[in-house]
Amino acid sequence: MVRPVVAIIGRPNVGKSTLVNRLCRSREAIVHDLPGVTRDRSYQNGFWGDREFRVVDTGGLIFEDDSEFLPEIREQANLALAEASVALVIVDGQQGITAADESIAEWLRAHPCKTLVAVNKCESPEQGISMAAEFWRLGLGQPYPVSAIHGVGTAELLDEVVSLLPPRQKENEEDDPIEIAIVGRPNVGKSSLLNSICGESRSIVSPIRGTTRDSVDASLKREGKLWKLIDTAGIRRRRSVDYGPEFFGINRSLKAIERSDVCALVIDALDGVTEQDQRLAGKIENDGRACVLVVNKWDAVEKDSHTMSMMEKDIRSKLYFLDWADMLFTSALTGQRVEGMFAVAALAVEQHRRRVSTSVVNEVLKEALSWRSPPTSRGGRQGRLYYGTQVATRPPSFTLFVNEPRLFGDTYRRYVERHLREGLGFQGTPLKLFWRGKQKRDAERDMAKQQHDTSS
Numbered sequence: 001m002v003r004p005v006v007a008i009i010g011r012p013n014v015g016k017s018t019l020v021n022r023l024c025r026s027r028e029a030i031v032h033d034l035p036g037v038t039r040d041r042s043y044q045n046g047f048w049g050d051r052e053f054r055v056v057d058t059g060g061l062i063f064e065d066d067s068e069f070l071p072e073i074r075e076q077a078n079l080a081l082a083e084a085s086v087a088l089v090i091v092d093g094q095q096g097i098t099a100a101d102e103s104i105a106e107w108l109r110a111h112p113c114k115t116l117v118a119v120n121k122c123e124s125p126e127q128g129i130s131m132a133a134e135f136w137r138l139g140l141g142q143p144y145p146v147s148a149i150h151g152v153g154t155a156e157l158l159d160e161v162v163s164l165l166p167p168r169q170k171e172n173e174e175d176d177p178i179e180i181a182i183v184g185r186p187n188v189g190k191s192s193l194l195n196s197i198c199g200e201s202r203s204i205v206s207p208i209r210g211t212t213r214d215s216v217d218a219s220l221k222r223e224g225k226l227w228k229l230i231d232t233a234g235i236r237r238r239r240s241v242d243y244g245p246e247f248f249g250i251n252r253s254l255k256a257i258e259r260s261d262v263c264a265l266v267i268d269a270l271d272g273v274t275e276q277d278q279r280l281a282g283k284i285e286n287d288g289r290a291c292v293l294v295v296n297k298w299d300a301v302e303k304d305s306h307t308m309s310m311m312e313k314d315i316r317s318k319l320y321f322l323d324w325a326d327m328l329f330t331s332a333l334t335g336q337r338v339e340g341m342f343a344v345a346a347l348a349v350e351q352h353r354r355r356v357s358t359s360v361v362n363e364v365l366k367e368a369l370s371w372r373s374p375p376t377s378r379g380g381r382q383g384r385l386y387y388g389t390q391v392a393t394r395p396p397s398f399t400l401f402v403n404e405p406r407l408f409g410d411t412y413r414r415y416v417e418r419h420l421r422e423g424l425g426f427q428g429t430p431l432k433l434f435w436r437g438k439q440k441r442d443a444e445r446d447m448a449k450q451q452h453d454t455s456s
Helices: 016-024 070-083 099-109 125-138 154-164 190-198 245-259 275-286 307-318 340-352 358-371 410-424 440-455
Strands: 005-009 042-048 051-057 086-092 114-120 143-145 178-183 216-222 225-231 262-268 290-296 326-329 385-392 397-402 432-437
Touching: 005 016, 005 070, 016 042, 016 051, 016 114, 016 154, 042 154, 051 154, 086 099, 086 125, 086 154, 099 125, 114 125, 114 154, 125 143, 143 154, 178 190, 178 245, 178 340, 190 216, 190 225, 190 262, 190 290, 225 340, 245 275, 262 275, 262 340, 275 290, 290 307, 290 340, 307 326, 326 340, 358 385, 358 410, 410 432
Parallel strands: 005 051, 005 086, 086 114, 114 143, 178 225, 178 262, 262 290, 290 326, 397 432
Antiparallel strands: 042 051, 216 225, 385 397
């Protein structure tokens, strides 16, 4: 189903993000006492009764000030309103009407979008009636008293929101979208990359570290597939981050890696690979995510015919544990090779979900054993690899049955993994190998049973 959009609009610190979390029954929107925590527009799925919709949270609107980020926040609110079916204006019932509320109301009257007023911080029904009455003066229709923290009045508000939504529409694409998490250190160009792909300003771009504080997503179609791009907050060491909006933003980014189908790890071509890039790459590998390495700001590099190959060699040496990931050299500023990310990501996702038969796995293992026998212990006991089978996808995972796992050291295990990858492919995705001890007799019986099941 195509979900209609409900835009959350209001001045700073009226409780917009708290209400978004309440309406969507989540904790995804960052909530903090500091004004200006929400800057970009971020989306969540909401539902009420038999209707589903998208809730877009926007930054606090201030019209009389053009200081840092405020013009960009207004632009993001404009873009949210352009796609919304309903604008839900949040005001503070305890403070009453302010000049900023009146400015927002005047601005909204110039838009054709249907509008509702939610009077937040009305902690009891009796209190809410008297608090809400004042907001009739905004001229935006009936004000609805609510408490985002306690949930008071939200049912009545959602009833009214659903009544204003357009009739249901269906779309042809029924497959779940492929989720790409765009991750990296602060200021490597993640938001610029998202904006370049979308052809519009989905994320605020600024040289100031920490501009993106929450995960911002965009949906689009490329390579015949539906994609969901997630622009995440720049991730730096947690011990360098104070408890507050940036701390929560980094946690959201780490969760985006965990739930994504594929990660685009963005590296600054001018800075090269840093220690934090290596940590992020390790996180992607440990979480078993498919990955594309995106070397951004390529337009700013002075280069000759050897620069790209030399830089790739340097990056590979520092991110050797992601040697299976494809690498793209892009410029979000000029759009160079940006669209190529989808073809590479689609291949990585396909390999991430791929399954091969037990017989094929063991053909590759047999060849590996013929080139290099398992090691022998000091006591003269040699390792024996009986057979292997793929046990899972996302990432592709294999169980290898051996006589004694301790006989197989790290060097030989890496050799087997490398041979499996060379023989089976799996470009763009990590592999997980589990080594399990088994008696030879039991291994032969299980192997024969698997071959019989496959042939039948």
